[in-house]
Amino acid sequence: MGLSWQQGPLSGSANGHFLTPEPLPDRLLFAERLRRRMRVRFGDAWVADSENALLLHEPGHYPVAYFPREDVDERALTASGKVTQHKDLGDTAWYAVHAGGRTTERAAWELAAPPGFAADFRGRIAFAWRAMDGFYEEDERIVGHASDAYHRIDIRNTSRTLEVRDGDTVIARTEHPVVLYESGFAPRWYVPTADIDHSRLQPVEGQTFCPYKGLCDYYDVGDARRAAWTYRDAYREVDRIGGMVSFEPDEIEVRLDGERLHLETGQQVTPHGVDRSLDAAEATPHLANPNRARL
Known part of the structure; x- marks a missing residue:
């Protein structure tokens, strides 16, 4: 689940409710510093490496890591000219990512002009989970989606x-x-x-x-x-x-x-954020090296 996915408190189908005198907006977004070193690999190259990633929790989505531009290899990015509209955060500019002789279109994006309440996201790049070869915390691959501290x-x-x-x-x-x-x-x-x-x-x-x-x-x-x-x-x-x-x-x-027993409302899992080309060996790293298992 986590903060904004499944029946989390910021999702559209929360299991509980906030105790506030006034109704909250239908959509609440939450940003926080990851406080872990996170790296992104593509085409046998590290295209991002940061200890200052910012996580965006958005209703109905797993958390997404945004990397400061200074921690991203600019040579790996080419502006595609494609711009889409985020319903809360404005224009989203898309990039192709290329390294190691490979190129994938629309594999990264940037919030081009986020509103004042989201100013922390200015100058940050996010990478499409499926498009990359792997996301890592230190030297361990993180599979499925960015780590969610609110999932227990x-x-x-x-x-x-x-x-x-x-x-x-x-x-x-x-x-x-x-x-x-x-x-x-x-x-x-x-x-x-x-x-x-x-x-x-x-x-x-x-x-x-x-x-x-x-x-x-x-x-x-x-x-x-x-x-x-x-x-x-x-x-x-x-x-x-x-x-x-x-x-x-x-x-x-x-x-x-x-x-x-009966299945409770909201218990069906909706697939989301699957790794690109994730195979059984990558999904079960603990079998190859028991000391590197992760939750």
Whole structure:
């Protein structure tokens, strides 16, 4: 989730509300210094390297890093002449990025004349996540989107009873599930593998990627498509759920202490900010080097 994505406080579908005497604007933008060294790689060259990046949190978007021009390799930028209009921040001027014999059009942009309330963004360049070869904090690649300090995951053991049924057939039953609390989402309940009838789970093709948990595999359960999922090689910070299975309550019957669970409003994840050419090896760096896993 984070500050402005999914059901964050600045998103369009916040889970809570601000306690203010006057209504707030429909859209609130938030800017903050990243306070981490961030680098951008393209065409085997570092095209940006800064300890002074500014993050923009905008409703419905992951945070975007804006780099001071003095920390960007100007030789890598060519103005495209294309200008678009940001609904809050005015004209956006676009650039082609070229290095190492490669060029990608509309791969970077600049707020050409931001309004006074956004003056901190003057003279800053942002790079399109999909267009670059990689974004890094120090020497570690950041996959998915810029790090969001407002996204949090907590995992807790519990002695509650969780049961999953497909009609009259018990698919899973456990008295020690693990619950994962993730910013912007309702609790997700994970079942230890020993408490599952795996003959009822049919693996399906296609994986998704979570920047905080890793690569996700799915199962069909009877006629319920992609009704269960697992992070076989979960990132180290969430490895307590590694190999466990969670079930989608809008696809299959899931009961917690006898009460049926239902998918809450706003829980569907909308894909956004996917890495360019991200492959399984890049999404699971902890498998190649356990000391460099990241959340």
